[in-house]
Amino acid sequence: MKKALTILAIIASVLAIIFAVLPISNFAVFPAVIAIIFGLAAYYLSKRTGEVKKIIQFSFILTSLALAISTYKAYFTKTEVANTEVLDAKETQFEEEAIDELENLDIDTNENTDVNIEQ
Amino acid sequence: MLRTSFPFILSILFSLGMLAQNNAISKAEKLTYTASYNMSGILTDIAQVTMETNEVKTSKSTLLRLKCTAVTYSKWDNFFKIRDLYESYVNPNTLTPYLYNRDVNEGSYFKNMKYTFSNNTVKSVMKKKKDYIENKTLTIHTGTKDIVSTLYYMRLTDFKKISVGTQKTFTILFDNEEIKGSFTYLGKETITTAIGKKECYKLAIGTSEANVLQGKNNNLLWLTADENKIIVYGKFKIPVGTGELKIKSASGLKN
Numbered sequence A: 001m002k003k004a005l006t007i008l009a010i011i012a013s014v015l016a017i018i019f020a021v022l023p024i025s026n027f028a029v030f031p032a033v034i035a036i037i038f039g040l041a042a043y044y045l046s047k048r049t050g051e052v053k054k055i056i057q058f059s060f061i062l063t064s065l066a067l068a069i070s071t072y073k074a075y076f077t078k079t080e081v082a083n084t085e086v087l088d089a090k091e092t093q094f095e096e097e098a099i100d101e102l103e104n105l106d107i108d109t110n111e112n113t114d115v116n117i118e119q
Numbered sequence B: 001m002l003r004t005s006f007p008f009i010l011s012i013l014f015s016l017g018m019l020a021q022n023n024a025i026s027k028a029e030k031l032t033y034t035a036s037y038n039m040s041g042i043l044t045d046i047a048q049v050t051m052e053t054n055e056v057k058t059s060k061s062t063l064l065r066l067k068c069t070a071v072t073y074s075k076w077d078n079f080f081k082i083r084d085l086y087e088s089y090v091n092p093n094t095l096t097p098y099l100y101n102r103d104v105n106e107g108s109y110f111k112n113m114k115y116t117f118s119n120n121t122v123k124s125v126m127k128k129k130k131d132y133i134e135n136k137t138l139t140i141h142t143g144t145k146d147i148v149s150t151l152y153y154m155r156l157t158d159f160k161k162i163s164v165g166t167q168k169t170f171t172i173l174f175d176n177e178e179i180k181g182s183f184t185y186l187g188k189e190t191i192t193t194a195i196g197k198k199e200c201y202k203l204a205i206g207t208s209e210a211n212v213l214q215g216k217n218n219n220l221l222w223l224t225a226d227e228n229k230i231i232v233y234g235k236f237k238i239p240v241g242t243g244e245l246k247i248k249s250a251s252g253l254k255n
Helices: A001-019 A025-049 A054-076 A085-103 B001-021 B147-156
Strands: B031-039 B042-057 B062-072 B083-090 B097-106 B107-116 B121-128 B133-141 B167-174 B176-193 B197-207 B218-226 B231-239 B242-250
Touching: A001 A025, A001 A054, A025 A054, A025 B042, A085 B042, A085 B083, A085 B097, B042 B242, B062 B147, B083 B147, B097 B147, B107 B133, B147 B167, B176 B218, B176 B231, B197 B231
Parallel strands: none
Antiparallel strands: B031 B042, B031 B242, B042 B062, B062 B083, B083 B097, B097 B107, B107 B121, B121 B133, B167 B176, B176 B197, B197 B218, B218 B231, B231 B242
């Protein structure tokens, strides 16, 4: 039981670290909470038998690190868009092409059809 | 009889004509939103959505270009890059579409769809990667619009004249198929947004495509209860979770 809880705590803390460094850093909180619960349970059982393995403490360090990284990213990382040059160029190109195509269409902007939306 | 009823008929026609007028959308409007994905209450900002209008002049007419873009935030670009562009060239008064363009770039997926509207027929050109081109001529019902012009057309609704619970339906041409879209007016609600505290018209939206928007009253839109009727907040239930659309900024509004 103690061994299983320790392994689960380690797996959850490693997952928390992975999530924390990825763009989905907000989700690191889920494996972090699981790692803390399993880690505490493993710590309690180990203490009863007299020996607390270093690996449990290691899982706590990993979890704390994951939470620190995700908290930092949540508060200090700016959400911004970049590399939109291709899209900007496409917008201009599409508009030019559209004007050419619209020239060939029979458009009556004075028409006043489909006024009402079907109820 | 005709003499007495004529002014009455004329006033009705006039008021219908007034309904058709675009009093909500300006020719230089820019609305910026943040699209977020919600997982167990934790929101993650995914992309920036922009809805922009501008005037387009041809030698014969002046049209309104309605443009929507979706761009993932830079932190997601290495993970899953989205660069989507949707645009519709419409009649500035009635928002009847003449040309629609949809250019989707999501990760390794690419698709371009162009519709040229002419009365009840649509010339459709679909392009995919590896030079795949598909041309089709479609017959549509009167009043069918593309997704972009439908989204803007909703804003021409006179909410003062409809009661809570009223449902309105639209026919939308999407992926060469006509689908039914609808909204139900749920009443007024005041919400706090990035552009201030706003009194809004709350709408529940839905489509005939069950795999797009899920559940009844799970997909909601809040439109400002003023003459502009801009979308300030949206909540959506999609197959992979729930999403939110929150306004960041608004400029060039008509009123």
